[in-house]
Amino acid sequence: MDEVSARARRRGALLTWQHIASLPPSLPVVYCGGFNTKKESTAGRFLLGRSREHGVVGDMRDAWANARMRKNVSLIHTYHGFKGDKQGTLEFLKLILRALCLCWDRQNQDLHLDWVLFRGRSLAPISCEVVNDNIDGFYPSDHYPLYVEFMLPRNLRPLEETV
Numbered sequence: 235m236d237e238v239s240a241r242a243r244r245r246g247a248l249l250t251w252q253h254i255a256s257l258p259p260s261l262p263v264v265y266c267g268g269f270n271t272k273k274e275s276t277a278g279r280f281l282l283g284r285s286r287e288h289g290v291v292g293d294m295r296d297a298w299a300n301a302r303m304r305k306n307v308s309l310i311h312t313y314h315g316f317k318g319d320k321q322g323t324l325e326f327l328k329l330i331l332r333a334l335c336l337c338w339d340r341q342n343q344d345l346h347l348d349w350v351l352f353r354g355r356s357l358a359p360i361s362c363e364v365v366n367d368n369i370d371g372f373y374p375s376d377h378y379p380l381y382v383e384f385m386l387p388r389n390l391r392p393l394e395e396t397v
Contacts, residue, residue, distance in 0.1 A: 235277065237270040244287060247277040251292045254353065262354035262386070265294060268377055269349050281351060294351035297359040297382045298344060305363035312348040312378045318368055350380050356387040 236242035254263050271277055273296060279285040281292040298304065309319075352359065363381045 235267070235269050235271065240271070240276065243269070243271055243275070243277040244280070247281050247292070248287050248290075251281060251287075251290070251294075254292075254294075255290070260354070260356075262352065262357045263294075264350065264352050264357070264384070266348075266350040266380070266382075268347060270347050272345055272347065273349065278349075294353050297350040297352055297384075298346065298362050298380065301359040301362035301382065303361040305361065306366060306378075307364075309364040309366060309378060310345045312346040312364060312380065313376065314373070314378060316373050316376050318366065318371065318373060346380070348377050348380055350382045352384070358385040359383070360385050 235246045250265065254265065257263060265281075269277065273279075273282060276285065276287075280287040281294045282296060283291050283293045285291070346364075350359075350362070360383045362383075364378045365381050366378050
């Protein structure tokens with residue numbers, strides 16, 4: 235989603251949700267990418283069913299919060315600006331202040347800008363990992379990707395094409 239405009243992110247979330255809502259409810263959906271905002275933002279709250287946008291509410295679930303196993307939980311940020319874990323002093327102090335906040339639940343809440351959302355009772359995220367691989371300190375992106383393994387139902391069949 236747009237990295238500058240919160241309004242564009244809200245509109246993008248609504249447009250994407252309208253498409254997802256038009257799919258059969260029994261069809262499992264995975265929606266992932268660089269959302270460039272936290273899950274507690276307006277776009278995030280809407281997609282996760284915590285707020286309304288133009289009279290509708292999303293019903294996606296967060297793979298990170300619902301995974302049975304999480305790897306690299308100490309990487310609470312997925313944006314790192316090609317620096318990896320070598321963040322500056324200001325970022326380090328912000329991290330410490332957030333960690334000391336009594337209302338912050340480290341197991342579920344995170345500061346990821348990259349998400350894997352899903353819809354469908356038949357999908358179950360087994361594991362979720364913030365991937366921080368690099369080669370000699372060089373990263374392929376300024377964001378850490380998320381890797382999620384889902385358990386799929388045995389009876390899942392491809393959606394028939396309608397012409």
